[in-house]
Amino acid sequence: MLPGEDRAARRVLLVCLAAGVTTLLDQSVLNIAVPALRQSLDAGAVQVQWIVAGYSLAFGLVLVPGGSLGDVRGRKGLFLLGLSAFVLCSVIAATAGRAGTVVTARLVQGAGAGLVNSQVIGTLQDVFRGLDRARALGLYAVTGGVASALGPGLGGALLGVLPAGLGWRGCLLMSVPVGVITLFLAARWLPPARRVAAHTGLDLGGLLCVAALTLSLMLPFIVTPGSGVEAALWVAAVLGSAGALVAGQRRRARAGMVPLVHPSLARSPSYALGTAVAMGQFGSSLAAGVVLALFLQGGLGLPGLVAAAVTLPGAVAMGVSSAVAWRVVRRLGAHTVTLGAALGIVAVLAEALAAVSVPVTALPFVLAGLQVCSGAASGLTVSPNQALVLQNAPAEAAGVAGGILQMAQRVSAAVCLSAVSGIYLRGASGRLDTSRTAFALAALVCAGLLAVSLVLCLLRSRTTVRVRRLQPPNSRDRAGSLDHSSSEPS
Structure with a gap:
């Protein structure tokens, strides 16, 4: 049963669940199509790793600043912007002729998905209260998990039906019609943008440290260190970015700013x-x-x-x-x-x-x-x-x-x-x-x-x-x- 008795609130929930399904299904659908994509575009191992990992990286790094911007600027406009970028980059990736284009499109697509999902979380918290809020967030988590689990099956069906070389493109295009419908419903049903928090300053330094730490952990698996010196530099980068993150968080807290x-x-x-x-x-x-x-x-x-x-x-x-x-x-x-x-x-x-x-x-x-x-x-x-x-x-x-x-x-x-x-x-x-x-x-x-x-x-x-x-x-x-x-x- 959907939470809440208000018809408008149920519509908001349906839009949020549709956005979650659209963005979370996309990655798991592509997972089953990676071998076909690799063969079709002659992608190397490094490019494959960026295609599957870059989406999650961009998704994760946009969540917190996206949520903060939604608090200050209002959520509806950012939701529509993020979902529009996601849909557009789905088309670009699906029609790409080079693996590098897919990598770039997936990075931007991940950022759009992160912007959308940060607004979903904030919108559910704004619209629902108490037990209804718990049920709405629970539905969002379960729906996203099940969508991710169903992705490989749907992707495999497309690979089996479409001609060779087109299956992986169909997998990337699968989210487009759902995304367009969600955009239309969001424009009609999401509540008007309104500020729910005062602007307290985004912790850009903290975000840069998280990005540096993540890349320092990722890149050694993509670009294998060729010597002990290079390996030591990667370790130093991990320790340095982690130390800078901790120190920066403490400094902002002491200065009275929100880290x-x-x-x-x-x-x-x-x-x-x-x-x-x-x-x-x-x-x-x-x-x-x-x-x-x-x-x-x-x-x-x-x-x-x-x-x-x-x-x-x-x-x-x-x-x-x-x-x-x-x-x-x-x-x-x-x-x-x-x-x-x-x-x-x-x-x-x-x-x-x-x-x-x-x-x-x-x-x-x-x-x-x-x-x-x-x-x-x-x-x-x-x-x-x-x-x-x-x-x-x-x-x-x-x-x-x-x-x-x-x-x-x-x-x-x-x-x-x-x-x-x-x-x-x-x-x-x-x-x-x-x-x-x-x-x-x-x-x-x-x-x-x-x-x-x-x-x-x-x-x-x-x-x-x-x-x-x-x-x-x-x-x-x-x-x-x-x-x-x-x-x-x-």
Whole structure:
């Protein structure tokens, strides 16, 4: 059931959900088409990594400034601008004759998607209150997750129907008609632009430090260091940008200005740990999906439609799991996320083992079965973890908390996509045996990311219990509400 009784509010929610589906479906649809795009445009490994990772990088870096601009300038105009840029760049990428054009279009497209989604989060918070707001944000998270999971199946269908060389272009054009319809409805149904916050100054220095840190983590996987000196320079760049970010945040806070990471968020262990859990899960999930598509088509030589059929059970499982996740939450509380992370590790490790041990003829069927486990794990993790993170965000930073959470996920996705796809592309030399080994190695890296998330889940549970023991009785309900019971935001 849609939240709220107001017809206008329900229309706003439908526009926001349509925008989320349009922008989040786009990347997962392209994932299954990357091998065909690579062959059609003769794209190199570096260009492939930028095509799959650049979208998430631009998406993530625009979220926080986009949200801040929406607070100050109003959201409707920025929503329409971002979605227009997204649709236009979809057409440019789909009609490109060179891989470099696709890379550039995907970067701008990602920025447009980030601008749109930052306005979606702010609009839902402006229009809905209380339980209706929780349900709206829950619907947004679940809808986006299911759309991402369905993307490979839809992309594979296009690859199977369209002639060779046109399938990947159809995948990029898929979001255009939906985007145009969403633009029309948004122009009619979104509330007029209005300022909801005073201008406090955007932390450009913090954003530049985040961008520098992300690129310092990404680029070594794209441009392999040729010597120990180059590797040392990359390490220095990572440490330097991280140190500058921390120092800059402290300096802005002391000067009375609002830093990129609100001080109250930095002081909230539950928020910080939950965001780190989301980063590990999101980056691992997207990277595993891209590498699986590359392996099925480039390594095993399966047609796109067959490769999509292998991933389809995972999408169905995620949809079902997302629908029942809040029933599990009522029984297990925050341990639902821990269960999802553990289940995900089992699934990815099983994929790595299957890749090197199962006969080639049976391997697609085994991987399809394991996708059910992976999809169920994602459904148990994504929406409950988001609710837990935002529930424990301090009230004075509730708005920026959602933007930083999404930014952290997208930055993690950019790094993980470039790193894990680079591991596979460099290890798979065109032979079946090397492709199987490279896929297993990439899967082990994804399992390692999920293992970090699992450890952080356990640490968060201990931290939450300790905080509840220290809190006065009248504040315990708010701090521990998801640990014992939860209203169902769906």
